[in-house]
Amino acid sequence: MASKTLVIIGNGLAANRVLEQLGETHPFNAIHVLSDEPVAHYNRIMLSPLLAGETTLNTITPHTEAWYQRKLIAVYLNQNVAHIDTDRQQVICGSGNRFAYDALIFATGSRSFIPEIPGSESTNVVGFRSLHDVKTILERLAEIQHATVIGAGLLGVEAATGLRSHGIQVTLLHRNPVLMNRQLDATASALLKKELLNRGIDVRTGCSPLELCCDDAPARQINGIIFEQTDHHIRQHQNTDLVVFATGIIANKELADNAGIHCGSGIQVDALMRTSHPHIYALGECCEFNGNTYGLVAPIWEQASVLAQYLRHYYQPCQQSPVNTAEPLPRYQEQHHLTKLKVSGVDIHSLGQFEPDSSTEVLQLLDEHAGIYKKILLRDDRIVGALCVGDATDSHWYYELMQQGDSVTALRPTLLFGKAYC
Numbered sequence: 001m002a003s004k005t006l007v008i009i010g011n012g013l014a015a016n017r018v019l020e021q022l023g024e025t026h027p028f029n030a031i032h033v034l035s036d037e038p039v040a041h042y043n044r045i046m047l048s049p050l051l052a053g054e055t056t057l058n059t060i061t062p063h064t065e066a067w068y069q070r071k072l073i074a075v076y077l078n079q080n081v082a083h084i085d086t087d088r089q090q091v092i093c094g095s096g097n098r099f100a101y102d103a104l105i106f107a108t109g110s111r112s113f114i115p116e117i118p119g120s121e122s123t124n125v126v127g128f129r130s131l132h133d134v135k136t137i138l139e140r141l142a143e144i145q146h147a148t149v150i151g152a153g154l155l156g157v158e159a160a161t162g163l164r165s166h167g168i169q170v171t172l173l174h175r176n177p178v179l180m181n182r183q184l185d186a187t188a189s190a191l192l193k194k195e196l197l198n199r200g201i202d203v204r205t206g207c208s209p210l211e212l213c214c215d216d217a218p219a220r221q222i223n224g225i226i227f228e229q230t231d232h233h234i235r236q237h238q239n240t241d242l243v244v245f246a247t248g249i250i251a252n253k254e255l256a257d258n259a260g261i262h263c264g265s266g267i268q269v270d271a272l273m274r275t276s277h278p279h280i281y282a283l284g285e286c287c288e289f290n291g292n293t294y295g296l297v298a299p300i301w302e303q304a305s306v307l308a309q310y311l312r313h314y315y316q317p318c319q320q321s322p323v324n325t326a327e328p329l330p331r332y333q334e335q336h337h338l339t340k341l342k343v344s345g346v347d348i349h350s351l352g353q354f355e356p357d358s359s360t361e362v363l364q365l366l367d368e369h370a371g372i373y374k375k376i377l378l379r380d381d382r383i384v385g386a387l388c389v390g391d392a393t394d395s396h397w398y399y400e401l402m403q404q405g406d407s408v409t410a411l412r413p414t415l416l417f418g419k420a421y422c
C-alpha cells in the first residue's frame with residue numbers, strides 16, 4: 001500500500017495523543033487535522049487550573065507549529081465537519097471544504113449535557129468543557145457576584161473551587177448525597193465537603209435544579225435558581241448570576257451515525273479502534289467499546305497507543321494486509337484507573353473499587369481532624385481499590401500493586417501507612 005492521507009476529525013487530547021504516538025516516521029504522506037474550535041490544541045484537563053487562574057493558555061498549549069510541520073501535519077481551525085461521504089472517502093466541512101482520506105479517525109470527543117429545565121437557554125448559562133466556556137466565565141467575572149455550579153463530580157468540584165478562588169460566592173448543587181459519588185464513598189465525601197465549606201463554598205447535596213429564573217427578553221440574563229431538596233421536596237430559591245452545568249457529557253457521535261457507522265451511546269469500535277466501516281477509526285470520548293464510553297484520559301492514552309500501532313502497521317508502504325504480522329498487534333482492554341481531583345491543597349485520589357462487597361475486606365484509617373482518610377479494598381489479599389484523602393503520597397504505589405495483582409499478605413500490617421513503612 002503506497003503512502004496515504006490520514007484525516008482526523010477533532011484536535012483534542014485523543015487526536016494529539018495519536019499524533020504523538022505515530023511519531024515522525026509515520027506511514028502517511030499527509031495528515032489533515034480538522035478542528036471546529038478557533039484555537040490551537042490545548043490540554044483540556046488543564047481548563048480547571050486555567051479557570052482558577054493557576055496557569056495560562058500558553059502553558060497548556062503543548063505543540064508548536066514546527067512540531068506539526070515536522071510530522072507533515074496540517075491543522076485546519078474553524079472547520080466543522082458536517083458530512084462524511086464514505087463511498088468517495090471524503091470529509092465535507094460546513095465551509096464547503098473537502099478532504100479526501102485513505103484513513104479517517106473520529107476524535108470528536110463529547111459535549112456538556114445541559115438538562116432541559118426552564119431557563120437553561122438563558123444568558124450566563126454555560127457548560128464546563130471548552131476554552132470558550134472558560135473564557136466566557138472569566139470575561140464575565142467582573143459582573144458576577146454569585147455563581148451556581150450544578151453537579152459535584154470531579155469537574156463540578158473543580159469548577160466551584162476555581163470560581164471561588166476569584167472571590168465570588170459559589171453554591172455547589174449535587175443530586176446525590178455523596179460528592180464525586182463515582183470516585184468517593186460517604187466518608188471521603190464528608191471530608192471533601194468540610195474542605196469546600198471551609199473555602200466558603202455553599203455545598204448542597206441531595207438537591208436538583210428545577211428552574212433557572214431570568215430577566216425578560218431580550219436580555220434573558222440569569223438572576224436566580226430554584227432547586228429542590230429531593231428527599232423532602234422542599235423548594236428553595238437562590239439569587240445567582242451565573243450557572244455552570246457539570247452534569248455529564250454526551251459523545252459526539254452524530255456525524256458518524258449519519259454516515260451509517262454503527263453507534264450506540266458512542267461510535268462503536270473493536271479492540272483495534274476500528275469502526276464498522278473500513279478505514280474509519282474512532283477513539284476518545286466519542287467512542288464506545290464493549291458498551292463503555294469514556295470521560296477520563298487514562299483509557300484514551302491506551303486507545304491512542306493501540307490505534308497508532310495499528311495504523312503504522314496497516315498503512316506502511318508495501319503492506320497489503322494487517323493479518324500476516326509476526327508480532328501480534330496490541331488490543332485495547334478495559335482497566336481500572338487512578339483518578340485525581342485537581343484542586344490546589346486538596347489531595348484526593350481514587351482507584352478501582354471503593355465500596356466493599358461480600359468478597360472484599362477493608363483496611364482503613366481516618367483522622368477527621370487532620371482530614372486524612374485512607375481506605376484499601378482487598379480481595380483474596382490483593383488490592384482491588386483504594387481511596388486516599390488528605391495524603392495521596394502512596395496512591396500510585398497502591399495502583400501499581402493493584403495492577404500487578406500480587407498478594408499483599410506480607411505488607412498488610414503497614415500497608416495503610418505507605419511504601420516507606422513497608
Ligand SMILES: Cc1cc2nc3c(=O)[nH]c(=O)nc-3n(C[C@H](O)[C@H](O)[C@H](O)COP(=O)(O)OP(=O)(O)OC[C@H]3O[C@@H](n4cnc5c(N)ncnc54)[C@H](O)[C@@H]3O)c2cc1C
Pocket residue numbers: 009010011012013014015034035036037044045046047048079080081082107108109110128129130155252255283284285286294295296297298300340342
Ligand atoms: C475542565 C475539565 C477537566 C478535566 N479533568 C480531567 C482530569 O483531571 N483527568 C482526566 O482523566 N480527565 C479529565 N477531563 C476529561 C478529559 O479532558 C477528556 O477525557 C479528554 O479531553 C477527551 O479527549 P477527546 O480528544 O476524546 O475529546 P475532546 O478533548 O473533547 O476533543 C474533541 C475535539 O473535537 C472537536 N470536534 C467535535 N466535533 C467536531 C466536528 N464535527 N468537526 C470538527 N471538530 C469537531 C471538538 O470541538 C474538540 O475540540 C477533564 C475535562 C474537562 C472539561
